[in-house]
Amino acid sequence: MSTKTTETVPTPVGDARITWHRAPGAHAVLAVSHGAGGGIEARDLRALAAALPGHGVSVALVEQPWRVAGKKVAPAPKTLDTGWRALWPAVAKAGLPIVAGGRSAGARVACRTARELGAAAVLALSFPLHPPGKPEKSRAEELLGAGVPTLVVQGGRDPFGRPEEFPELPAGTELVEVPHGDHGFAVPKSAGVDEPETLALITGAVSGWLPRALG
Template sequence: MPHGDEIETPRGPARADTDLPGAAYSTMLVLGHGAGGDVTAPDLVAVRDALTEAGLGVIRVTQPYRVAGRRAPAPAGHLDEAWRAVLAVLRARHPTVSRWIVGGRSSGARVACRTAREVGAAGVVALAFPLHPPGRPERSRADELATGLPTLVVNGDRDPFGVPAPGPGIEVVRRPGERHDLRGDPPGTAAVVREWLRAQGWTPA
Protein backbone atom coordinates (compact mmCIF):
# COMPACT_ATOMS: atom_id res chain seq x y z
CA MET A 1 0.00 0.00 0.00
CA PRO A 2 1.63 3.31 -1.04
CA HIS A 3 2.12 6.01 1.53
CA GLY A 4 3.84 9.38 1.09
CA ASP A 5 4.73 11.98 3.69
CA GLU A 6 7.26 14.66 4.55
CA ILE A 7 10.26 14.13 6.80
CA GLU A 8 12.08 17.04 8.39
CA THR A 9 15.82 17.29 7.73
CA PRO A 10 18.45 19.96 8.47
CA ARG A 11 18.02 21.05 4.83
CA GLY A 12 14.24 21.32 4.87
CA PRO A 13 11.49 18.74 4.45
CA ALA A 14 12.12 15.70 2.28
CA ARG A 15 9.37 13.39 1.11
CA ALA A 16 9.19 9.63 1.44
CA ASP A 17 6.91 7.55 -0.80
CA THR A 18 6.60 4.15 0.83
CA ASP A 19 5.36 1.00 -0.90
CA LEU A 20 5.14 -2.22 1.09
CA PRO A 21 4.38 -5.77 -0.03
CA GLY A 22 1.20 -7.48 1.05
CA ALA A 23 3.02 -10.07 3.18
CA ALA A 24 5.61 -9.81 5.93
CA TYR A 25 8.94 -8.38 4.80
CA SER A 26 12.42 -7.96 6.28
CA THR A 27 14.28 -6.05 3.57
CA MET A 28 13.80 -2.39 2.58
CA LEU A 29 15.26 -0.63 -0.46
CA VAL A 30 15.51 3.17 -0.25
CA LEU A 31 15.93 5.00 -3.56
CA GLY A 32 16.89 8.58 -4.44
CA HIS A 33 16.19 10.45 -7.67
CA GLY A 34 18.36 12.15 -10.29
CA ALA A 35 19.56 15.75 -10.06
CA GLY A 36 16.77 17.40 -12.05
CA GLY A 37 14.27 14.58 -11.87
CA ASP A 38 11.99 13.02 -9.33
CA VAL A 39 10.86 9.65 -7.99
CA THR A 40 8.45 9.10 -10.89
CA ALA A 41 11.39 8.29 -13.22
CA PRO A 42 10.47 5.14 -15.18
CA ASP A 43 13.35 3.05 -13.86
CA LEU A 44 12.59 3.92 -10.23
CA VAL A 45 8.90 3.13 -10.66
CA ALA A 46 9.68 -0.17 -12.42
CA VAL A 47 12.08 -1.19 -9.65
CA ARG A 48 9.45 -0.35 -7.04
CA ASP A 49 6.85 -2.47 -8.81
CA ALA A 50 9.15 -5.45 -9.30
CA LEU A 51 10.51 -5.49 -5.77
CA THR A 52 7.26 -5.00 -3.89
CA GLU A 53 5.94 -7.90 -5.96
CA ALA A 54 9.01 -9.87 -4.86
CA GLY A 55 8.26 -9.21 -1.19
CA LEU A 56 10.50 -6.22 -0.39
CA GLY A 57 9.56 -2.79 0.89
CA VAL A 58 10.57 0.17 -1.27
CA ILE A 59 10.81 3.82 -0.23
CA ARG A 60 11.50 6.54 -2.81
CA VAL A 61 12.94 9.70 -1.26
CA THR A 62 12.54 13.19 -2.72
CA GLN A 63 15.33 15.54 -1.66
CA PRO A 64 14.40 18.84 0.06
CA TYR A 65 15.39 21.03 -2.89
CA ARG A 66 12.90 19.19 -5.11
CA VAL A 67 10.18 19.29 -2.45
CA ALA A 68 10.74 23.07 -2.41
CA GLY A 69 10.20 23.17 -6.17
CA ARG A 70 13.79 23.80 -7.25
CA ARG A 71 15.37 21.92 -10.15
CA ALA A 72 18.99 22.93 -9.58
CA PRO A 73 20.48 20.35 -7.22
CA ALA A 74 21.74 21.22 -3.78
CA PRO A 75 25.48 20.82 -3.00
CA ALA A 76 26.64 17.26 -2.40
CA GLY A 77 27.12 17.83 1.32
CA HIS A 78 23.55 19.09 1.68
CA LEU A 79 22.18 16.09 -0.24
CA ASP A 80 24.12 13.67 1.94
CA GLU A 81 23.04 15.41 5.15
CA ALA A 82 19.36 15.28 4.21
CA TRP A 83 19.64 11.63 3.12
CA ARG A 84 21.24 10.59 6.41
CA ALA A 85 18.49 12.36 8.35
CA VAL A 86 15.78 10.65 6.30
CA LEU A 87 17.35 7.22 6.78
CA ALA A 88 17.49 7.73 10.54
CA VAL A 89 13.76 8.51 10.62
CA LEU A 90 12.91 5.59 8.35
CA ARG A 91 14.87 3.15 10.49
CA ALA A 92 12.97 4.32 13.56
CA ARG A 93 9.66 3.93 11.74
CA HIS A 94 10.38 0.41 10.53
CA PRO A 95 12.07 -1.32 13.48
CA THR A 96 11.29 -4.84 12.22
CA VAL A 97 13.29 -4.37 9.00
CA SER A 98 16.53 -6.32 9.39
CA ARG A 99 18.22 -5.35 6.12
CA TRP A 100 18.43 -1.91 4.53
CA ILE A 101 19.64 -1.42 0.96
CA VAL A 102 20.21 2.05 -0.46
CA GLY A 103 20.34 3.27 -4.03
CA GLY A 104 18.91 5.54 -6.64
CA ARG A 105 19.49 6.85 -10.10
CA SER A 106 22.31 9.20 -11.21
CA SER A 107 22.79 11.83 -8.46
CA GLY A 108 20.72 9.69 -6.11
CA ALA A 109 23.05 6.76 -6.71
CA ARG A 110 26.04 8.92 -5.82
CA VAL A 111 24.40 10.05 -2.57
CA ALA A 112 23.59 6.45 -1.67
CA CYS A 113 27.17 5.35 -2.31
CA ARG A 114 28.75 8.20 -0.34
CA THR A 115 26.60 7.54 2.73
CA ALA A 116 26.01 3.77 2.54
CA ARG A 117 28.27 2.79 5.41
CA GLU A 118 27.16 5.66 7.64
CA VAL A 119 23.50 4.66 7.37
CA GLY A 120 24.24 0.97 7.97
CA ALA A 121 23.28 -0.28 4.53
CA ALA A 122 23.83 -3.91 3.54
CA GLY A 123 24.26 -3.09 -0.15
CA VAL A 124 23.83 -0.50 -2.90
CA VAL A 125 21.80 -0.38 -6.11
CA ALA A 126 23.15 2.31 -8.46
CA LEU A 127 21.10 3.05 -11.57
CA ALA A 128 22.70 5.20 -14.29
CA PHE A 129 25.70 5.97 -12.09
CA PRO A 130 27.29 9.10 -13.65
CA LEU A 131 30.91 8.02 -13.84
CA HIS A 132 32.02 11.42 -15.14
CA PRO A 133 30.52 14.58 -16.67
CA PRO A 134 29.83 14.11 -20.40
CA GLY A 135 33.04 14.47 -22.36
CA ARG A 136 35.19 14.68 -19.21
CA PRO A 137 36.40 11.14 -18.49
CA GLU A 138 39.33 12.53 -16.51
CA ARG A 139 36.87 13.64 -13.81
CA SER A 140 36.04 10.12 -12.71
CA ARG A 141 33.79 9.47 -9.72
CA ALA A 142 34.65 5.77 -9.59
CA ASP A 143 35.97 6.12 -6.04
CA GLU A 144 32.42 6.77 -4.79
CA LEU A 145 31.49 3.20 -5.74
CA ALA A 146 34.20 1.75 -3.51
CA THR A 147 31.95 1.34 -0.48
CA GLY A 148 33.15 -2.14 0.45
CA LEU A 149 29.51 -3.29 0.25
CA PRO A 150 27.87 -5.49 -2.38
CA THR A 151 26.98 -3.05 -5.15
CA LEU A 152 24.99 -3.36 -8.36
CA VAL A 153 25.51 -0.79 -11.11
CA VAL A 154 23.03 -0.74 -14.02
CA ASN A 155 23.98 1.66 -16.84
CA GLY A 156 23.05 2.04 -20.47
CA ASP A 157 25.85 1.21 -22.89
CA ARG A 158 25.20 4.56 -24.62
CA ASP A 159 25.31 6.66 -21.45
CA PRO A 160 27.25 9.89 -22.15
CA PHE A 161 28.15 10.00 -18.44
CA GLY A 162 30.15 6.80 -18.90
CA VAL A 163 29.89 3.28 -17.52
CA PRO A 164 31.88 2.23 -14.43
CA ALA A 165 34.13 -0.81 -14.54
CA PRO A 166 33.38 -3.76 -12.27
CA GLY A 167 35.55 -4.23 -9.22
CA PRO A 168 35.69 -6.11 -5.93
CA GLY A 169 32.09 -6.39 -4.76
CA ILE A 170 30.87 -4.20 -7.66
CA GLU A 171 28.81 -5.87 -10.37
CA VAL A 172 28.17 -3.78 -13.49
CA VAL A 173 25.36 -4.58 -15.94
CA ARG A 174 25.28 -2.73 -19.27
CA ARG A 175 21.83 -2.34 -20.77
CA PRO A 176 22.07 -2.50 -24.59
CA GLY A 177 20.87 0.59 -26.43
CA GLU A 178 20.06 2.51 -23.25
CA ARG A 179 21.20 6.04 -22.51
CA HIS A 180 21.36 7.86 -19.16
CA ASP A 181 17.59 7.95 -18.61
CA LEU A 182 17.19 4.14 -18.87
CA ARG A 183 13.79 4.72 -20.47
CA GLY A 184 14.04 2.10 -23.21
CA ASP A 185 13.10 -0.93 -21.11
CA PRO A 186 12.34 -0.07 -17.47
CA PRO A 187 10.91 -3.55 -16.69
CA GLY A 188 14.13 -5.10 -18.01
CA THR A 189 16.21 -2.85 -15.76
CA ALA A 190 13.99 -3.75 -12.81
CA ALA A 191 14.43 -7.45 -13.59
CA VAL A 192 18.21 -7.04 -13.39
CA VAL A 193 17.85 -5.47 -9.93
CA ARG A 194 15.46 -8.15 -8.75
CA GLU A 195 17.72 -10.96 -9.93
CA TRP A 196 20.76 -9.41 -8.25
CA LEU A 197 18.90 -9.11 -4.96
CA ARG A 198 17.72 -12.69 -5.30
CA ALA A 199 21.29 -13.84 -5.92
CA GLN A 200 22.35 -12.03 -2.73
CA GLY A 201 19.67 -13.93 -0.82
CA TRP A 202 17.83 -10.70 -0.04
CA THR A 203 14.47 -11.40 -1.58
CA PRO A 204 12.00 -14.12 -0.63
CA ALA A 205 10.63 -14.44 -4.19
Protein backbone atom coordinates (compact mmCIF):
# COMPACT_ATOMS: atom_id res chain seq x y z
CA MET A 1 0.00 0.00 0.00
CA SER A 2 1.28 3.46 -0.87
CA THR A 3 0.99 6.40 1.51
CA LYS A 4 -0.43 9.66 0.19
CA THR A 5 0.80 13.05 1.38
CA THR A 6 0.81 16.57 -0.04
CA GLU A 7 3.47 19.25 0.21
CA THR A 8 3.70 22.83 -0.99
CA VAL A 9 6.98 23.95 -2.55
CA PRO A 10 7.80 27.65 -3.01
CA THR A 11 9.24 28.59 -6.42
CA PRO A 12 10.18 31.94 -8.02
CA VAL A 13 6.92 31.79 -10.02
CA GLY A 14 4.59 30.85 -7.15
CA ASP A 15 3.90 27.85 -4.97
CA ALA A 16 3.93 24.41 -6.57
CA ARG A 17 2.21 21.42 -4.97
CA ILE A 18 3.35 17.80 -4.90
CA THR A 19 0.95 14.97 -4.12
CA TRP A 20 3.06 11.99 -3.10
CA HIS A 21 2.07 8.37 -3.55
CA ARG A 22 5.00 6.78 -1.73
CA ALA A 23 5.99 3.16 -2.21
CA PRO A 24 7.25 1.26 0.83
CA GLY A 25 10.96 0.61 0.26
CA ALA A 26 10.93 2.65 -2.97
CA HIS A 27 13.89 2.29 -5.34
CA ALA A 28 12.97 5.21 -7.64
CA VAL A 29 10.69 8.24 -7.98
CA LEU A 30 8.51 9.21 -10.93
CA ALA A 31 7.95 12.97 -10.78
CA VAL A 32 5.21 13.71 -13.28
CA SER A 33 3.38 16.92 -14.15
CA HIS A 34 0.18 17.79 -15.98
CA GLY A 35 -0.51 19.48 -19.30
CA ALA A 36 -1.54 23.01 -20.21
CA GLY A 37 -5.25 22.24 -20.20
CA GLY A 38 -5.70 20.16 -17.06
CA GLY A 39 -4.26 19.01 -13.77
CA ILE A 40 -3.14 15.92 -11.93
CA GLU A 41 -6.65 14.47 -12.13
CA ALA A 42 -5.86 13.28 -15.68
CA ARG A 43 -6.76 9.60 -16.09
CA ASP A 44 -3.25 8.47 -16.99
CA LEU A 45 -1.62 10.30 -14.07
CA ARG A 46 -4.14 8.87 -11.60
CA ALA A 47 -3.58 5.37 -13.00
CA LEU A 48 0.20 5.61 -12.69
CA ALA A 49 -0.07 6.91 -9.11
CA ALA A 50 -2.23 3.90 -8.26
CA ALA A 51 -0.13 1.28 -10.06
CA LEU A 52 3.56 2.14 -9.71
CA PRO A 53 4.00 2.09 -5.92
CA GLY A 54 3.27 -1.63 -6.15
CA HIS A 55 6.40 -1.88 -8.31
CA GLY A 56 8.57 -0.02 -5.81
CA VAL A 57 8.31 3.39 -7.49
CA SER A 58 7.04 6.39 -5.55
CA VAL A 59 4.96 8.77 -7.69
CA ALA A 60 5.11 12.54 -7.19
CA LEU A 61 2.19 14.22 -8.96
CA VAL A 62 3.37 17.78 -9.54
CA GLU A 63 1.00 20.73 -9.88
CA GLN A 64 2.68 23.70 -11.50
CA PRO A 65 2.27 27.09 -9.76
CA TRP A 66 -0.23 28.40 -12.30
CA ARG A 67 -2.59 25.52 -11.47
CA VAL A 68 -2.11 25.95 -7.73
CA ALA A 69 -2.98 29.65 -8.15
CA GLY A 70 -6.23 28.72 -9.91
CA LYS A 71 -5.30 30.17 -13.30
CA LYS A 72 -6.92 28.74 -16.42
CA VAL A 73 -4.10 29.27 -18.91
CA ALA A 74 -0.56 27.95 -18.68
CA PRO A 75 2.30 30.47 -18.83
CA ALA A 76 5.17 30.47 -21.31
CA PRO A 77 7.46 27.41 -21.51
CA LYS A 78 10.29 29.34 -19.84
CA THR A 79 8.07 29.94 -16.79
CA LEU A 80 7.04 26.27 -16.65
CA ASP A 81 10.71 25.27 -16.71
CA THR A 82 11.50 27.73 -13.89
CA GLY A 83 8.83 26.20 -11.66
CA TRP A 84 9.96 22.66 -12.46
CA ARG A 85 13.63 23.40 -11.74
CA ALA A 86 12.75 25.03 -8.41
CA LEU A 87 10.67 22.11 -7.14
CA TRP A 88 13.18 19.46 -8.26
CA PRO A 89 15.10 19.42 -4.93
CA ALA A 90 11.84 18.43 -3.20
CA VAL A 91 11.55 15.28 -5.32
CA ALA A 92 15.30 14.62 -5.11
CA LYS A 93 15.64 14.76 -1.32
CA ALA A 94 15.01 11.03 -0.91
CA GLY A 95 18.26 10.40 -2.79
CA LEU A 96 16.61 7.99 -5.26
CA PRO A 97 16.90 7.93 -9.07
CA ILE A 98 14.24 10.24 -10.53
CA VAL A 99 12.29 9.72 -13.73
CA ALA A 100 11.11 13.11 -14.99
CA GLY A 101 7.68 12.84 -16.51
CA GLY A 102 4.75 14.80 -17.76
CA ARG A 103 1.77 14.76 -20.03
CA SER A 104 1.65 17.11 -23.04
CA ALA A 105 3.21 20.46 -21.99
CA GLY A 106 4.57 18.70 -18.90
CA ALA A 107 6.34 16.19 -21.14
CA ARG A 108 8.03 19.05 -22.97
CA VAL A 109 9.25 20.50 -19.67
CA ALA A 110 10.66 17.11 -18.64
CA CYS A 111 12.49 16.71 -21.96
CA ARG A 112 13.93 20.24 -21.93
CA THR A 113 15.34 19.98 -18.40
CA ALA A 114 16.17 16.27 -17.95
CA ARG A 115 19.90 16.35 -18.52
CA GLU A 116 20.44 19.60 -16.63
CA LEU A 117 18.59 18.31 -13.54
CA GLY A 118 20.17 14.86 -13.58
CA ALA A 119 17.01 12.89 -14.33
CA ALA A 120 17.63 9.19 -14.85
CA ALA A 121 15.00 8.96 -17.60
CA VAL A 122 11.98 10.74 -19.10
CA LEU A 123 8.38 9.59 -19.41
CA ALA A 124 6.57 11.60 -22.10
CA LEU A 125 2.80 11.05 -22.06
CA SER A 126 0.98 12.46 -25.10
CA PHE A 127 4.03 14.40 -26.28
CA PRO A 128 2.66 17.36 -28.31
CA LEU A 129 4.77 16.84 -31.41
CA HIS A 130 3.06 19.77 -33.14
CA PRO A 131 -0.02 21.97 -32.72
CA PRO A 132 -3.14 20.28 -34.18
CA GLY A 133 -3.23 20.68 -37.94
CA LYS A 134 0.25 22.24 -38.06
CA PRO A 135 2.74 19.39 -38.56
CA GLU A 136 5.28 21.86 -39.93
CA LYS A 137 5.64 23.35 -36.41
CA SER A 138 7.47 20.34 -35.04
CA ARG A 139 8.74 20.10 -31.47
CA ALA A 140 10.68 16.91 -32.17
CA GLU A 141 13.98 18.56 -31.21
CA GLU A 142 12.85 18.83 -27.58
CA LEU A 143 12.07 15.13 -27.44
CA LEU A 144 15.19 14.04 -29.31
CA GLY A 145 17.35 16.30 -27.14
CA ALA A 146 16.28 14.82 -23.79
CA GLY A 147 19.60 12.97 -23.59
CA VAL A 148 18.38 10.20 -21.27
CA PRO A 149 16.34 7.00 -21.78
CA THR A 150 12.86 8.12 -22.82
CA LEU A 151 9.47 6.45 -23.16
CA VAL A 152 6.82 8.14 -25.28
CA VAL A 153 3.24 6.94 -24.73
CA GLN A 154 1.09 8.26 -27.55
CA GLY A 155 -2.55 7.91 -28.52
CA GLY A 156 -3.18 6.43 -31.96
CA ARG A 157 -5.42 9.36 -32.93
CA ASP A 158 -3.71 12.16 -31.02
CA PRO A 159 -4.18 15.39 -33.05
CA PHE A 160 -0.96 16.73 -31.53
CA GLY A 161 0.99 13.93 -33.22
CA ARG A 162 0.04 10.37 -34.09
CA PRO A 163 2.68 7.68 -33.51
CA GLU A 164 3.47 7.35 -37.22
CA GLU A 165 4.27 11.08 -37.41
CA PHE A 166 7.23 10.80 -35.05
CA PRO A 167 10.71 10.89 -36.58
CA GLU A 168 13.08 7.97 -36.27
CA LEU A 169 13.85 7.77 -32.57
CA PRO A 170 17.41 7.38 -31.27
CA ALA A 171 18.61 4.37 -29.31
CA GLY A 172 17.24 4.56 -25.79
CA THR A 173 13.99 6.20 -26.84
CA GLU A 174 10.91 3.98 -27.11
CA LEU A 175 7.38 4.71 -28.30
CA VAL A 176 4.28 2.84 -27.19
CA GLU A 177 1.02 3.40 -29.06
CA VAL A 178 -2.28 3.52 -27.21
CA PRO A 179 -4.69 2.25 -29.91
CA HIS A 180 -7.59 4.63 -30.64
CA GLY A 181 -6.48 7.02 -27.87
CA ASP A 182 -6.85 10.77 -28.24
CA HIS A 183 -4.62 13.39 -26.56
CA GLY A 184 -6.10 12.50 -23.17
CA PHE A 185 -6.09 8.74 -23.93
CA ALA A 186 -9.86 8.65 -24.21
CA VAL A 187 -11.06 5.94 -26.60
CA PRO A 188 -14.36 5.95 -28.54
CA LYS A 189 -16.98 3.37 -27.67
CA SER A 190 -16.62 1.97 -31.19
CA ALA A 191 -12.97 1.04 -30.49
CA GLY A 192 -13.84 -2.22 -28.77
CA VAL A 193 -11.60 -1.44 -25.77
CA ASP A 194 -12.68 0.32 -22.61
CA GLU A 195 -10.92 2.82 -20.35
CA PRO A 196 -9.67 0.25 -17.78
CA GLU A 197 -8.03 -1.76 -20.58
CA THR A 198 -6.44 1.38 -22.02
CA LEU A 199 -5.09 2.48 -18.65
CA ALA A 200 -3.78 -1.03 -17.96
CA LEU A 201 -1.87 -0.86 -21.25
CA ILE A 202 -0.31 2.47 -20.19
CA THR A 203 0.65 1.39 -16.67
CA GLY A 204 1.94 -1.94 -17.96
CA ALA A 205 4.10 -0.23 -20.57
CA VAL A 206 5.57 2.17 -18.01
CA SER A 207 6.19 -0.46 -15.31
CA GLY A 208 7.83 -2.73 -17.90
CA TRP A 209 10.05 0.07 -19.22
CA LEU A 210 11.24 1.45 -15.88
CA PRO A 211 13.68 -1.40 -15.06
CA ARG A 212 15.27 -1.02 -18.51
CA ALA A 213 15.49 2.75 -18.20
CA LEU A 214 16.96 2.66 -14.70
CA GLY A 215 19.42 -0.08 -15.59
